[in-house]
Amino acid sequence: MxxxxxxxxxxxxxxxxxxxxxKLESVAADVFARYGYGExxxxxxxxxxVFQRGLGGExxxxxxxxxTFEDRGGRSLTLRPEGTAGVMRALLxxxxxxxxxxxVYYCGPMFRGERPAAGRKRQFHQIGVENVGRVSPExxxxxxxxxxxxxxxxxxxxxxxxxxxxxxxxxxxxxGELLRNYFAGHVADMCPDCKNRFERNLWRILDCKEAGxxxxxxxxxxxxxxxxxxxxxxxxxxxxxxxxLGVKYQVDRQLVRGLDYYVHxxxxxxHDGLGGQNAIAGGGRYELFLPDQSKPVRGVGFAAxxxxxxxxxxxxxxxxxxxxxxxxxxVSLGTAARLENLKLAAKLRHSGRxxxxxxxxxxxxxxxxxxxxxxxxxxxIRGEDELARGVAVVKNMAGGEQQEIPLGELADxx
RNA sequence: GUGGCUGUAGCUCAGUUGGUUAGAGCGUCUGGUUGUGGCCCAGAAGGCCGAGAGUUCGAGUCUCUUCAGCCACCCCA
Numbered sequence: 001m002x003x004x005x006x007x008x009x010x011x012x013x014x015x016x017x018x019x020x021x022x023k024l025e026s027v028a029a030d031v032f033a034r035y036g037y038g039e040x041x042x043x044x045x046x047x048x049x050v051f052q053r054g055l056g057g058e059x060x061x062x063x064x065x066x067x068t069f070e071d072r073g074g075r076s077l078t079l080r081p082e083g084t085a086g087v088m089r090a091l092l093x094x095x096x097x098x099x100x101x102x103x104v105y106y107c108g109p110m111f112r113g114e115r116p117a118a119g120r121k122r123q124f125h126q127i128g129v130e131n132v133g134r135v136s137p138e139x140x141x142x143x144x145x146x147x148x149x150x151x152x153x154x155x156x157x158x159x160x161x162x163x164x165x166x167x168x169x170x171x172x173x174x175x176g177e178l179l180r181n182y183f184a185g186h187v188a189d190m191c192p193d194c195k196n197r198f199e200r201n202l203w204r205i206l207d208c209k210e211a212g213x214x215x216x217x218x219x220x221x222x223x224x225x226x227x228x229x230x231x232x233x234x235x236x237x238x239x240x241x242x243x244x245l246g247v248k249y250q251v252d253r254q255l256v257r258g259l260d261y262y263v264h265x266x267x268x269x270x271h272d273g274l275g276g277q278n279a280i281a282g283g284g285r286y287e288l289f290l291p292d293q294s295k296p297v298r299g300v301g302f303a304a305x306x307x308x309x310x311x312x313x314x315x316x317x318x319x320x321x322x323x324x325x326x327x328x329x330x331v332s333l334g335t336a337a338r339l340e341n342l343k344l345a346a347k348l349r350h351s352g353r354x355x356x357x358x359x360x361x362x363x364x365x366x367x368x369x370x371x372x373x374x375x376x377x378x379x380x381i382r383g384e385d386e387l388a389r390g391v392a393v394v395k396n397m398a399g400g401e402q403q404e405i406p407l408g409e410l411a412d413x414x
Numbered sequence: 415g416u417g418g419c420u421g422u423a424g425c426u427c428a429g430u431u432g433g434u435u436a437g438a439g440c441g442u443c444u445g446g447u448u449g450u451g452g453c454c455c456a457g458a459a460g461g462c463c464g465a466g467a468g469u470u471c472g473a474g475u476c477u478c479u480u481c482a483g484c485c486a487c488c489c490c491a
Contacts, residue, residue, distance in 0.1 A: 005482065060489060064415085082491085110491080115415075117485060126491060193488080209488090258490060268491090279491055305491030333449060366444085368451040376451090383449060397451070 009114070009122025019321050021125075024154060024306060025107055027320070028127050031150045032105045035142070037129055040104035042086040044111075048076040049291040054085030056260025058201055065112040079111035082259070083128045088288050088297045096133040097295055105129040107306070119277035119308045128283075128303035135298055137234050140265045140285055141241030143300050147269065147281055148247055154309065155318030156271065159280065162252040163242075163267040165235035167227040169287070175223040176202055186216045206254045217254060224253065231264065238265050261286040265300070273315040280308045328414050329376035330357035331367045333383030341382060344410075353414065372397065378414060 006012055013021060029039065048068050055062050067079040080086050083106050096102050107127040114120060131143055144161065151159055167175060179202060183190075187198050191210040198205065206217055224232065242249055249267075257266045266284035274280070283302025290297065313319045330345055332338035338359070345355040356374045358367045364381075371379045381393040381402075392410055395402035405413050 008482080065489075112490080114489065115487090116483090117487090120490075124491070128491090276486065276488095277490075282491060303491055308491060331450080363444090364449050365451080370451085372451040379451085381450075385449090393449095395450075400451090402450085 009116040118275040125306040130301035132299035137237035164255040167231040175226040327354040329371035
């Protein structure tokens with residue numbers, strides 16, 4: 001079991017790689033800040049009802065992918081499968097229900113009990129934003145534009161934005177009726193999943209990938225025309241705003257998305273070269289009902305899968321990391337020198353420098369090797385002789401030249 | 415939940431029709447005379463060959479089981 005292997009669908013991220021994660025997070029934070037978004041950190045688990053009510057009991061995520069457990073107080077808790085519900089729960093402590101705007105972003109681990117595959121982990125990480133309290137097509141467009149802006153800043157090119165409208169809740173019935181009447185005549189030819197969807201989750205038939213179902217879907221009536229005039233106008237204004245912002249999109253009437261809380265605008269950003277999991281980000285406008293609340297929280301937002309973003313960066317050879325400052329390496333000859341170097345290291349570190357040194361008794365050759373491997377640009381060498389004379393030898397690794405520096409001037413020369 | 419592929423040193427992998435002490439490259443460590451890295455050379459450490467059972471005189475190699483990983487379906491980010 002615990003043979004250095006983490007549980008299925010989880011991963012250890014070692015320092016070399018976690019630097020990439022930090023870079024991605026910091027670029028995102030920087031971009032979001034320009035749009036007025038601040039970070040909101042919420043717990044990784046919530047009361048189970050938060051997700052059950054928030055995401056809708058019919059969603060597959062809720063039905064079969066949640067990590068739910070009981071705590072010692074007998075409360076049912078769930079590891080968050082997505083970020084929005086918890087953020088909404090937290091924002092109940094603000095005035096969002098009265099229309100006061102909140103702009104927040106989050107990032108961190110999410111948990112879904114799926115079978116792992118390329119770009120799909122059980123503990124995966126999302127970076128997402130929520131704009132809550134206001135309802136406006138321009139806001140939806142700005143949110144989408146911000147997502148595309150982020151992708152641009154992290155070097156992801158060639159992604160495709162697909163967009164659609166789910167209408168408002170009141171549109172579901174008439175539009176759904178139109179689809180139901182049409183699909184009713186084709187149920188016999190559908191895949192087993194879609195036969196089931198026909199009864200329980202009609203709209204999901206639209207994005208079935210089964211060839212037979214897609215053919216049926218291709219002939220489906222234009223449900224958008226069954227939406228209210230307001231819903232149609234809302235969507236058209238989103239598109240107009242995107243045009244104004246120069247954001248390219250494809251209207252895709254088959255785009256439905258798996259979470260039940262979406263209304264009006266929904267979108268998804270895909271990128272090929274990821275294998276089966278080609279969605280790198282998705283979002284939309286939502287009305288989310290929380291336990292004990294009669295009014296829904298209204299907002300718009302998106303989430304991007306961090307692992308997938310990095311996979312795309314890999315494919316594009318666009319990985320970003322901040323260069324590390326090379327350390328000063330202290331070489332010690334003898335225990336007395338080592339003790340002095342330990343003190344010197346502490347002093348330099350307190351003044352902000354990166355310092356590396358060998359603390360085992362090693363030959364000078366071995367220490368120099370370590371210095372080289374550590375990428376040191378300057379090396380400070382001290383032995384009995386230097387100690388006695390109050391100097392240190394400073395060597396430049398690139399050119400190889402070295403000189404003696406009095407201790408008093410040492411800090412300035414490094 | 416269903417299917418396919420794969421499990422041999424820290425890493426990437428070889429291991430011939432089953433045959434003695436299991437290999438390479440990279441990495442690590444130590445040397446190549448006094449206190450100097452990268453390149454080169456030499457040497458060393460490091461593996462119950464994923465686990466369990468079976469066939470056999472003999473299994474890294476064959477069979478079964480199991481676990482794990484990857485990939486696909488599904489679902490989604």
